[in-house]
Amino acid sequence: MQVQGLVDGAVKEVGNILLGKEPQIRLALCCLFARGHLLLEDLPGMGKTTLSHALASVLGLSWKRVQFTSDLLPADILGVSVFDSNDASFTFHPGPIFTQLLLADEINRTTPRTQSALLEAMAEGQVTVEGETRPLPQPFFVIATQNPVHQSGTYPLPESQLDRFLMRLELGYPHPQAERQMFERRHSGAMEISNPRQCIDMEQLEMIRIAVSKVHASENLLDYLQRLVAHTRQSPEFEVGLSPRGALALLDCAKTWAAMHNRGHVVPEDLQAVLPAVAAHRLVPSGDYAGDGDALVDLLRREVDVIGR
Amino acid sequence: MNVQQQVPRNALMWIIISLFALVAPHVSRLPVWVLAVYVVAVVWRLQVHRGRWSFPGRWVKVAMTVSGFIGIYASYGTLVGLEPTVALLLTAFALKFIELSQRKDAYVLLFLGYFICITEFLFSQDLLITLYSVLNVLLVTTALVALHQPGQNQFNRGTIRLAGVMLLQAVPLMLVLFFVFPRFGPLWTVPLKSHTAKTGMSDFMKPGDVASLSQSADVAFRVKFDGEIPEKSSLYWRGLVFSRLEQDVWSGLGYYDVPLSEQRPEPVATSGRPLRYTVIMESTQQNWLYGLHYAEARSAGVLQSSDYRMVSPAPLETEYMYRVQSWTDVPVELELSDWRRRTETKLPPQGNPRTRKLARDMRAQAGSDELFVQQVLDKFNLEEYVYTLRPGALSGSNRIDQFLLETRRGFCEHYASAFVFMMRAAGVPARVVAGYQGGEVNPLNRTVIVHQFDAHAWAEVWLENQGWVRVDPTSAVSPLRIQMGLEEAMASEGSFLAAAPLSPLRYRGIPLLNQLRLRYDALTYRWQSWVVGFDSEQQFDLLHSMFGEISTRIFATLLLGSWALVLVPVAISLFMKRDTHPGSPLDKYYRMFCERMAGLGLVRVPGETPGQFAQRTMAELPAFGEQLQHITGLYNTLAYAGEMDKAGLAQFARAVKRFKPNRRRALVEEDNTI
Numbered sequence: 001m002q003v004q005g006l007v008d009g010a011v012k013e014v015g016n017i018l019l020g021k022e023p024q025i026r027l028a029l030c031c032l033f034a035r036g037h038l039l040l041e042d043l044p045g046m047g048k049t050t051l052s053h054a055l056a057s058v059l060g061l062s063w064k065r066v067q068f069t070s071d072l073l074p075a076d077i078l079g080v081s082v083f084d085s086n087d088a089s090f091t092f093h094p095g096p097i098f099t100q101l102l103l104a105d106e107i108n109r110t111t112p113r114t115q116s117a118l119l120e121a122m123a124e125g126q127v128t129v130e131g132e133t134r135p136l137p138q139p140f141f142v143i144a145t146q147n148p149v150h151q152s153g154t155y156p157l158p159e160s161q162l163d164r165f166l167m168r169l170e171l172g173y174p175h176p177q178a179e180r181q182m183f184e185r186r187h188s189g190a191m192e193i194s195n196p197r198q199c200i201d202m203e204q205l206e207m208i209r210i211a212v213s214k215v216h217a218s219e220n221l222l223d224y225l226q227r228l229v230a231h232t233r234q235s236p237e238f239e240v241g242l243s244p245r246g247a248l249a250l251l252d253c254a255k256t257w258a259a260m261h262n263r264g265h266v267v268p269e270d271l272q273a274v275l276p277a278v279a280a281h282r283l284v285p286s287g288d289y290a291g292d293g294d295a296l297v298d299l300l301r302r303e304v305d306v307i308g309r
Numbered sequence: 310m311n312v313q314q315q316v317p318r319n320a321l322m323w324i325i326i327s328l329f330a331l332v333a334p335h336v337s338r339l340p341v342w343v344l345a346v347y348v349v350a351v352v353w354r355l356q357v358h359r360g361r362w363s364f365p366g367r368w369v370k371v372a373m374t375v376s377g378f379i380g381i382y383a384s385y386g387t388l389v390g391l392e393p394t395v396a397l398l399l400t401a402f403a404l405k406f407i408e409l410s411q412r413k414d415a416y417v418l419l420f421l422g423y424f425i426c427i428t429e430f431l432f433s434q435d436l437l438i439t440l441y442s443v444l445n446v447l448l449v450t451t452a453l454v455a456l457h458q459p460g461q462n463q464f465n466r467g468t469i470r471l472a473g474v475m476l477l478q479a480v481p482l483m484l485v486l487f488f489v490f491p492r493f494g495p496l497w498t499v500p501l502k503s504h505t506a507k508t509g510m511s512d513f514m515k516p517g518d519v520a521s522l523s524q525s526a527d528v529a530f531r532v533k534f535d536g537e538i539p540e541k542s543s544l545y546w547r548g549l550v551f552s553r554l555e556q557d558v559w560s561g562l563g564y565y566d567v568p569l570s571e572q573r574p575e576p577v578a579t580s581g582r583p584l585r586y587t588v589i590m591e592s593t594q595q596n597w598l599y600g601l602h603y604a605e606a607r608s609a610g611v612l613q614s615s616d617y618r619m620v621s622p623a624p625l626e627t628e629y630m631y632r633v634q635s636w637t638d639v640p641v642e643l644e645l646s647d648w649r650r651r652t653e654t655k656l657p658p659q660g661n662p663r664t665r666k667l668a669r670d671m672r673a674q675a676g677s678d679e680l681f682v683q684q685v686l687d688k689f690n691l692e693e694y695v696y697t698l699r700p701g702a703l704s705g706s707n708r709i710d711q712f713l714l715e716t717r718r719g720f721c722e723h724y725a726s727a728f729v730f731m732m733r734a735a736g737v738p739a740r741v742v743a744g745y746q747g748g749e750v751n752p753l754n755r756t757v758i759v760h761q762f763d764a765h766a767w768a769e770v771w772l773e774n775q776g777w778v779r780v781d782p783t784s785a786v787s788p789l790r791i792q793m794g795l796e797e798a799m800a801s802e803g804s805f806l807a808a809a810p811l812s813p814l815r816y817r818g819i820p821l822l823n824q825l826r827l828r829y830d831a832l833t834y835r836w837q838s839w840v841v842g843f844d845s846e847q848q849f850d851l852l853h854s855m856f857g858e859i860s861t862r863i864f865a866t867l868l869l870g871s872w873a874l875v876l877v878p879v880a881i882s883l884f885m886k887r888d889t890h891p892g893s894p895l896d897k898y899y900r901m902f903c904e905r906m907a908g909l910g911l912v913r914v915p916g917e918t919p920g921q922f923a924q925r926t927m928a929e930l931p932a933f934g935e936q937l938q939h940i941t942g943l944y945n946t947l948a949y950a951g952e953m954d955k956a957g958l959a960q961f962a963r964a965v966k967r968f969k970p971n972r973r974r975a976l977v978e979e980d981n982t983i
Contacts, residue, residue, distance in 0.1 A: 220893070220948040265950045268918040305915040307903075308896045 003211050004262040010199040014054040017196055018047050020178025024169050026260070027277050028055055028143075033208050034256040036166020036249070037122050037142040039107075039281065046171045048145040052103045053195075055143065059205065060198035062137070063101035068110040070153070074117035078127050092129065097121055100137050104144040108154040118142070119161050139205070159240065159284065166249050167274075168281035208259065215255040216265040223308050224268055225251060228275075231304045232283060237296060239286040246282045253278050268306045275301055316415050320455035321358060322464045324415065325351055327448035328406060331425050332399055334441060338392055338432070340384040343400055346377075350403040357407075364408055373404055395428050415456050422449040434628060436829075436836040447472060485871040489852070491864060492845040512595070514551055514559040514743060514766060516708065516722040525761040528591055529745055530599060531834050532757040535585040539601075541747050542791045543637065545767065545779060546599040546759060548744035550616040552652055554733075557660075557708050559726060559741050562652070567615050571648055574615050577603055577641055583634035589837045590629045596621050599744055599759075600633045602779060603641055607632040609846065616740075617641055617777075630842035640776035645738060653738035653771065656730070661709040664727070665734040672735035678772055685731055686785040689724065693717055696724075696787035721790075724782040725766040738771035742779070746791065754831040895958060898965045899944050909970055919944050933970055940964050 007029060014025045028051065031038045040048040049065075056063035066077060079095035096102065097118070104118060121127050122142050126135045144165070147154060162168070174182070200208070217225075225247065233241030242250070251266075253274035258266045279300070280293040289296065316324075332339075332347055356362040365373070377400045378388070385393040402425060405418055426445045429438055451472035458468065530546075551559035553566075585607070588599060598611060598619040606613070608631040612620045621629065642649075656665075671688075675681035700718040703711050712719055713727050725741045732739035746765035748757040767781040784791040856863055903913045903922075911929055913922045923941035927934045943961045 216951045218949045218951050220895070267920065267945060267949045269920055272916075272918065302914065302916040306918045307899055308893060 002262075003208055003259055006200055006204055006208065007260045010058045013058050013196040013199050014051070017054045018051050018171075019181055020175040021047070021051070021171060024171055025051070025055075027167060027169055027274065030253055030256045030260060030274065031167040031169075031277070032059065032141055033205075033212060033260065034166060034249075034252045035139065035209070036252070037144070037164060039162070039165040039168040040143065040145040040171065041148060041168055041281075042145075042171045044147060046173070048171060049103070049105060051171070052101075052143040052145065056101045056103070057195045057197070058199050059101070060201055061100040061139070061141070063103060064096040064099040065103040065105060066096050067105045068107050068114070070109055070111065072110045072114050074114050075129075077114065077118055078121070078129050081130055092132075092134075094134075097127060098134075098136060100139055101141045101143065104142055106146060107144040108146040108156055110155065112155055112158075115155065115157060115161065118144075119164050122164050159282070162281045163243065163245060165281065166253065167277040169277055212252075212256045212259040214264065215258045217251060217255060218265060220308065221254075221266050221268065221271070222251075224304075224306055225254075225271060227308075228271070228300060228304050231300060232279075235303075237286055237289040237299065238283060240282075240284040242279060242282055246279065250274065250278050272301055316409065316412060317455060317458060318358070319458065319463065319465045319468060320415065320452055321354075321409075323448065323452035323455045323468065324406070324409070324418065325354075327419075327422055327445065327452050328403070330445050330448050331402070331422055334429050334438060335395065335399060339396055339399065340380070342380060342384075343396060343403075346400055347403045350407045353407050354409060364410060370404075370408065373407075374401075377401065377404060391431055395431070398425060398428065412456060415452075419449055419453050419456070422452075434841045436833055439836075439840075447476060450476060481875045482872070485868075485875065487843070488848070489864070489867050489871055492848060512549065512561060514722055514726070514741065515557055516559075516703070516712070516719070516726040527761045528830075528833075529759045529761050529763065530588050530590040531830075531837070532589075532748065532759065533587045533755070533834070533838075534757070535587075538750055538755065538757060539584065539637070541750075542784075543601075544747050544757070545602065545742075545765070545781075546745040546748075547602065547604070547618060547742055548597050548599045549742070550614075550618060550769075551741040551743060552616070553655070554657060554730070556657070557706075562616070568648060571615055571646060574613060574617055575642055575644065577617075577636075577639060579603070579605075579636045579639050581636060581638070583636050585632070585634045587630060587632050587838070589834065589842060590625055590631075592627050592629070593625045596624055598629075598631060601635040602637050603639050604633045604635045607634055628837050628841050630838060630844075640774075642771070643774065643776045645771055650738055650771075653740050654733050654736055656733050659706075661707045661730065663707075663710045664713055664730060667713075668731040668734035671731075672737070678737050678770070681735060681737065682732070682770055682772075682780060685728060686780070686782060689728075689782050689785040694719075694724075694786045696720060696783065696790060721766045721783040724786060725768050728768045728780065728782040732768070732770055740769050742767050742769050746781075751827045751830050751834075753827050754834060756831070756834050758830055895944070895947055895961065898958075898962050899948075902940055902965045902968060905965075905968060905970055919948075930970070933968075936964075936968055940968060 007026070010029060011022055011025050015022050018025065028038055028040075032055065040051065042048055052065075053063075066072070075095070077095045077097050079093050079098065081090040081092050083089075084091045107115060107118070121136060125138075125140055126133055128134075146157070173179075228250070229242045229247045232238045250271065254266045254270040257270040257274050258264075261270075263270075276294060276297045280297045283293055283296050283300075285291065285293065285296050291299075328347065328351065332344070336344065353362060353365075357364055377397070381393050381397050381400065382388055385396070387393055388397070398421075402418070402421055405414070405421070409415055409418060423446070426442050426449065429442055429445075447469065451469045454472045454475070455465070455468045458465075549561055552562050553560050583605075584601065590598065598606075598621055600606075600619050603617065604619055606619050610622065611631055612622060614620050619631075619633070621631075645653075668685075671684055672678075672681045675684050695718045697718050698720055700720065700723065701716065703716070705711065709727050709730050712723050713731075719727075729739045729741050743764070743766045745759045745763040746767070747763050748759040750757055765783070767779060767783065769777045770780050771777050781791060852863075852867070856867070899919065906913065906922075906926060909930065911926050917925075919941045923937050927937050930937070940961070943957070943964055947957050947961055
């Protein structure tokens with residue numbers, strides 16, 4: 001009861017800022033609760049940055065934002081040692097990455113070199129600058145946004161780096177009703193983004209994590225998960241199947257999803273709910289398959305039998 | 310272009326390989342420019358693949374097609390007939406390859422490839438050719454498989470393994486079809502080969518025309534005796550009888566030359582045990598069949614001519630097997646009709662006056678026909694006559710005079726012809742017989758292999774109370790030729806197979822090669838008698854011996870039954886495979902529940918979770934709402950909440966078994982609720 005109440009409160013708070021996007025907000029929270037990094041992919045102006053801001057505020061995390069540009073260097077994110085003439089030594093000036101939530105805006109606009117500096121930090125939870133390893137604050141989240149790759153002037157992330165993101169979400173155009181509401185708010189002058197209030201503090205975040213770890217995944221459910229994974233590896237529509245890391249990510253997210261709904265065990269619905277966000281960016285359709293990753297995940301969901309033989 | 314329609318590079322490579330493999334066996338029959346077309350086609354298509362050149366435009370294609378036709382016409386002088394047609398097909402095959410751009414083009418090309426593979430059998434049904442064709446089928450199938458493996462941008466040798474496995478799986482069905490499928494007669498007939506350049510028997514004989522005889526080492530036919538093989542020197546394989554001499558040409562009597570009353574040969578009173586044997590002829594494009602003296606065919610469909618030869622009603626276009634029995638000692642045609650006597654003593658009114666005179670003189674001196682024959686043979690034997698394969702040409706209108714009294718050099722044709730001429734000049738009925746003499750015994754399978762170079766001509770003389778008697782004047786000149794065969798007889802002259810330097814027969818001296826040659830020949834015999842010769846008659850015999858009376862229904866049943874015999878195990882093994890992981894009893898009961906719902910027209914799709922399914926079905930059948938909820942709740946608890954125990958399972962099983970929905974009741978209750 002507790003967890004669901006907390007989550008519902010947070011979703012509602014963020015939903016006040018980003019209208020009509022409850023499912024995505026819920027998934028984004030699920031991603032953060034599962035200690036994963038989040039990739040938001042959509043066209044400019046769809047509310048990616050708004051969502052990231054709101055999430056940081058709701059969780060009460062310290063956050064910094066880096067706008068990725070094509071001339072951004074790794075040191076600009078990680079930090080740099082500067083010679084201090086007063087005490088004749090180098091002192092380290094930490095970069096924006098030393099925060100709890102880093103908003104990496106338009107990550108695909110920067111060069112692969114800078115991308116990988118960030119992605120390494122995401123994987124390790126620590127940063128090595130000039131031979132010295134410095135731990136990052138805990139918790140450490142990255143919410144990266146990117147434009148779809150067919151926009152010009154971008155460096156698309158390779159599959160291996162996409163895999164580092166637990167979830168990828170697309171926001172999509174708002175529902176007409178929600179959009180209308182937005183227009184009216186702007187008209188009435190109430191549009192100024194007021195930071196949402198903090199709904200979940202660090203203690204509660206820890207409590208949620210404990211709840212997640214207690215969620216039970218039954219044999220039947222694991223069978224279903226394995227059938228899903230096996231299908232991506234065997235079916236001709238898939239060029240690249242789900243990696244074991246991808247499969248674990250699916251399980252983690254499904255458990256978190258179950259916990260967020262106050263359930264002590266995972267049901268197939270949980271897996272199906274997180275499946276598109278977790279799997280779509282990890283799957284590569286084969287040359288024969290006409291659709292994109294999302295269509296592929298939909299096919300996967302429809303074709304794999306929930307019930308075992 | 311849609312990626313589905315592209316031809317993967319791997320498939321392209323396999324198509325090129327099969328292209329060349331398919332044309333290879335035809336090379337000797339094709340004009341050289343057709344091969345050039347193949348090279349150009351492959352180069353062009355590869356350049357297209359590399360993006361250097363583009364596909365040919367429409368007018369270029371039209372021009373190429375038209376010039377293909379013109380080229381074939383120019384090379385063969387005709388467009389009909391087997392060889393021009395096949396050449397045309399092969400040219401079209403290469404041209405089609407140039408414009409191969411989509412998958413559907415590749416289908417056309419590959420199916421044509423299978424067809425081209427078959428055309429090879431129109432020319433030869435040899436064992437090696439068959440093996441090669443199997444390879445071709447494998448290659449074409451590999452290309453077909455590669456076509457269905459999208460995204461293979463590297464040449465992949467593994468594809469051929471998959472194709473091979475697929476073909477192997479087809480072998481049982483192939484065998485069933487081979488043995489059981491009805492053999493229809495040809496639905497249409499292909500025009501005969503236009504170039505029968507084989508050195509075989511011809512239906513006339515003109516001694517002295519060729520200066521030297523070139524022999525071929527090709528096999529004429531193979532014989533398998535049921536019992537012991539008779540002495541080699543007694544093996545005179547009669548094929549043709551030349552009864553007519555006109556302008557130095559010996560020829561046989563045509564069908565219309567024989568009056569109706571003489572068409573049926575006088576029955577021969579046979580006695581004693583016959584020699585029984587089976588002959589497998591190579592294709593000759595001719596009608597005549599070979600057999601020993603007084604031969605009666607035991608196979609159906611073989612006719613007997615008025616001069617006691619065996620004749621096939623249709624020319625032999627493929628290998629042909631027939632069974633024969635011969636009585637070698639029995640006299641034939643003891644009574645000679647007037648017409649027959651006139652025919653067999655007829656000579657041209659003029660020519661060869663010295664021979665005629667000589668014959669008349671010798672006959673008068675001899676006193677009897679029998680002695681006369683003996684004296685002529687003695688003359689050949691004692692005087693300076695030479696047996697040679699290089700006698701030099703004869704010319705002029707008195708060729709027999711020239712040969713008999715001047716050159717005295719010749720081979721069987723010369724001697725047989727001169728002998729018969731002398732007989733007829735003296736009024737003794739005689740005729741020339743052409744066929745083969747002797748043969749090579751293959752010790753491995755006890756068959757007699759008769760080669761083209763065993764061709765021979767001899768004579769038959771009609772004697773009172775003895776009928777037709779075989780006389781071989783050549784044996785009087787060169788007994789070696791008959792006793793030992795041509796090779797030994799010609800050892801000093803060195804002319805044996807002089808025109809066939811590569812024939813394995815020339816290397817009989819090397820034991821290993823000879824052993825290999827004989828072994829291959831034994832294999833060929835089996836191949837011909839068991840596979841190529843397996844015709845509708847043998848099929849009928851086989852099926853008859855196995856099943857008794859044969860009717861269409863039995864045929865159909867057999868066909869279906871044998872297919873079922875092959876396919877049912879496959880189906881069962883597939884079915885068993887599916888069941889190797891027995892599902893949990895829980896899922897089994899849930900599936901039972903799903904089946905009952907399906908009976909109501911509510912089918913659960915695979916991706917539907919029990920919860921979603923329950924929601925959907927409850928909306929459809931509110932009357933069962935409680936039960937559906939109960940069952941689904943139980944399942945979810947047992948399957949996912951980790952509370953699986955025997956009691957729970959039993960409860961679930963009970964709930965499912967008790968759930969017996971009935972559409973009508975469901976609807977009725979629905980009505981009530983409304």
